[in-house]
Amino acid sequence: MTWNLWVCLGAINGLLSVAAGAFGAHGLKDKVTPRHLEVFETAARYQMYHALALLAVAWLASRAQPNSYVTAAGWCFLAGIVLFSGSLYAIVLTGLNGFGRITPIGGLLFIIGWALIAWTAGRASL
Numbered sequence: 001m002t003w004n005l006w007v008c009l010g011a012i013n014g015l016l017s018v019a020a021g022a023f024g025a026h027g028l029k030d031k032v033t034p035r036h037l038e039v040f041e042t043a044a045r046y047q048m049y050h051a052l053a054l055l056a057v058a059w060l061a062s063r064a065q066p067n068s069y070v071t072a073a074g075w076c077f078l079a080g081i082v083l084f085s086g087s088l089y090a091i092v093l094t095g096l097n098g099f100g101r102i103t104p105i106g107g108l109l110f111i112i113g114w115a116l117i118a119w120t121a122g123r124a125s126l
Contacts, residue, residue, distance in 0.1 A: 002061070068120045070116070074113070076113030080106045080110040087103045
């Protein structure tokens with residue numbers, strides 16, 4: 001994976017999280033419960049955190065050994081965004097709470113991604 005793919009994926013997710021946050025604040029404010037609005041904001045916030053993490057992956061990928069765990073961390077962050085934030089967006093937009101079963105898997109992928117970044121940084125000079 002080249003670093004510029006991770007920059008692109010990070011930028012796209014940053015853009016989408018800002019758009020989702022604006023939609024939640026302006027388009028959903030009077031249409032969903034305050035609890036659902038809070039869930040939607042959580043999804044947008046975590047999407048932004050991990051969009052920034054993808055930019056960190058891009059920087060690390062430009063400097064790390066080809067066999068590092070950086071690429072795996074990037075895929076964990078990306079899948080985590082889809083599963084964690086995506087499931088929370090789906091709960092709010094569809095009203096189907098069953099999507100909540102997917103949310104912890106996305107959270108676990110975020111944790112694994114951060115662990116892989118820590119492992120990479122701890123075992124090699126970048």
